[in-house]
């Protein structure tokens with residue numbers, strides 16, 4: 578089974594490859610792909626080895642073939658319908674960002690417990706009530722959800738999403754979720770990004 | 785010079801070590817640290833080697849010493865004052881998240897161009913006008929900023945932050961910033977997280 582850390586790097590490779598494709602680049606060496614994605618060529622070769630060999634030694638990879646392959650590996654060659662729960666400040670920003678650019682993973686349903694929010698639109702997607710979740714999630718074939726509710730309700734809402742058929746959750750709520758083993762939870766903590774950035778302005782200079 | 789990818793992993797190790805410290809764990813093997821942080825023990829050993837040896841072969845690392853060391857490497861043993869520019873949906877969510885929990889990197893100033901927002905508070909921090917940026921950033925010793933403005937103004941606002949003394953920017957705006965070499969820019973694109981999560985619900989099952 579492919580390591581989660583490899584799966585996390587694939588979208589970065591894809592981003593670089595798509596950019597190269599636009600620039601008309603046909604072949605890319607692992608050194609160049611490494612340089613542009615911020616990883617080492619050994620890391621890239623290791624990651625890609627899980628999916629079979631694509632490159633020609635001494636020549637490199639076909640940009641078109643490699644990007645198509647990674648796109649398929651991730652399931653991004655078709656639309657992947659997603660739900661967002663918690664249309665607050667963060668949820669609204671994420672929904673607007675997602676819906677205002679072309680993306681394979683697309684938010685098709687938004688849920689919130691606040692009756693004053695239910696019924697309003699975020700970029701053409703209406704905010705639905707929580708009791709409609711099971712029906713809408715099943716109907717739209719949603720298996721991926723973004724969780725942007727308060728920590729206090731995160732576990733209950735996550736369980737509800739799983740009961741509705743969701744198998745992958747991008748969790749922004751600062752709460753550890755306990756869910757069945759078949760559910761992939763990706764927690765996000767943006768303070769980790771601030772903590773690494775601190776190195777460059779306040780960190781120790783090790784020689 | 786230490787690779788950026790190593791610096792990005794350090795806060796994750798620190799998170800795990802702090803948790804262990806709370807649990808009263810004194811010694812941790814690189815295998816256990818690897819298991820809990822999601823990386824391999826070789827990766828951890830390689831990363832830590834940049835900062836000198838800390839572990840005892842066959843025994844492991846002192847949890848207290850290693851966490852203190854990483855905290856100092858990142859500069860998180862003191863408060864690191866940060867500014868946020870763009871108090872919209874995303875900026876407001878990030879500021880509230882940052883200011884409602886103890887963190888070394890702390891938002892001490894918020895700026896926005898909207899006169900209707902200037903003067904209001906986010907968790908005790910007032911929203912200041914853009915023309916006060918240079919003064920406030922210098923006065924508070926801010927060298928790290930979070931950019932959550934629209935893409936159309938990101939470059940100009942970033943340049944302004946740099947002129948004010950900022951040397952590290954966490955950039956959420958979907959715009960590539962062109963800044964002097966001494967400025968560390970960390971772009972964030974949360975759609976990359978959605979794209980990797982897609983693998984678990986829509987991706988290819990490679991045997």
Ligand SMILES: NC(=O)c1ccc[n+]([C@@H]2O[C@H](COP(=O)([O-])OP(=O)(O)OC[C@H]3O[C@@H](n4cnc5c(N)ncnc54)[C@H](O)[C@@H]3O)[C@@H](O)[C@H]2O)c1
Nearest residue numbers: 663664665666667690691726727728750765766767877881
């Ligand atoms: N991980 C990070 O880096 C990060 C950054 C910012 C915010 N956050 C977290 O994201 C979450 C949202 O932050 P925010 O600032 O947008 O908060 P918010 O209060 O603006 O939004 C929360 C939304 O959830 C809704 N809600 C509350 N209970 C609900 C329930 N039981 N079912 C469905 N919806 C419900 C509310 O009506 C509201 O619209 C919080 O948990 C916050 O701590 C995380």
Ligand SMILES: NC(=O)c1ccc[n+]([C@@H]2O[C@H](COP(=O)([O-])OP(=O)(O)OC[C@H]3O[C@@H](n4cnc5c(N)ncnc54)[C@H](O)[C@@H]3O)[C@@H](O)[C@H]2O)c1
Nearest residue numbers: 670674870871872873874897898933934935957972973974
């Ligand atoms: N990287 C990601 O994953 C991600 C996710 C969500 C949003 N975003 C991006 O984050 C940014 C903010 O998103 P949002 O939904 O909060 O938008 P928003 O419109 O709610 O907020 C933007 C804020 O910036 C302020 N602003 C505009 N021009 C300014 C200027 N010249 N100087 C200072 N402030 C100015 C506005 O007054 C407003 O308060 C956008 O660029 C959006 O595309 C990125």
